[in-house]
Amino acid sequence: MDKQRLFGPKGPRLCDCLERGLSFLLQIQAPTVVCAPQFGSASETVSTHQGSEDSFCATIDVSQFKPDDLKVAVIGQFIVVEANHPEREDELGFVERHFTRKFRLPRNVPAEAVTSNLTADGHLTVTAIAPKPKEDSTARTIPIKMVPKSEGSEISSQNNA
Structure with missing residues (x-):
């Protein structure tokens, strides 16, 4: 890999610095216990x-x-x-x-x-x-009442008004 072509004139120095930093970070061991506050998840x-x-x-x-x-x-x-x-x-x-x-x-x-x-x-x-809707299983027959023509006409004329 040509570091100068990839990163410009300062590429080789930049890459060397990054490589040294990475190797240093890789040598650090993480602690086995980390005491940090936990918000929410520790309680519920x-x-x-x-x-x-x-x-x-x-x-x-x-x-x-x-x-x-x-x-x-x-x-x-x-x-x-x-x-x-x-x-x-x-x-x-x-x-x-x-x-x-x-x-x-x-x-x-x-x-x-x-x-x-x-x-x-x-x-x-x-x-x-949600409660299930109540189904009315009882059937009810609605009686048909016979009315004189004049009584029925009044109802239909009221509906048209």
Whole structure:
């Protein structure tokens, strides 16, 4: 490879500098433990989410919270999941956690259809399924009433007006 032709008159020096820098970076070993803040994912993780106009289902890992720390509500057109626990001690020190997750309520699902379940291992499942339309299986025959012509004419003349 002709470095001068590829990068111009300063090409050879530039390439040598880059090669030295890369070889230095390759010798650095990454630390085995990195302590960095994790926002959201450490507190709650939505593992599954499915939604349509007629149904909704989301499963959230809330294993860091006690059942009393959790709240599920419908506010306007949103399903709101909140979790909050006060400061408590853990193996690294003290921690306080809080999150709020909002999901849009499907168009055809009434607020009363929202349910939630919490498993023993800390997975909260929120579901909302639109109720099936009630089918009226009873047939009703509508009687036909005979009326004199003058009575029927008044109705048809009112409809034409």
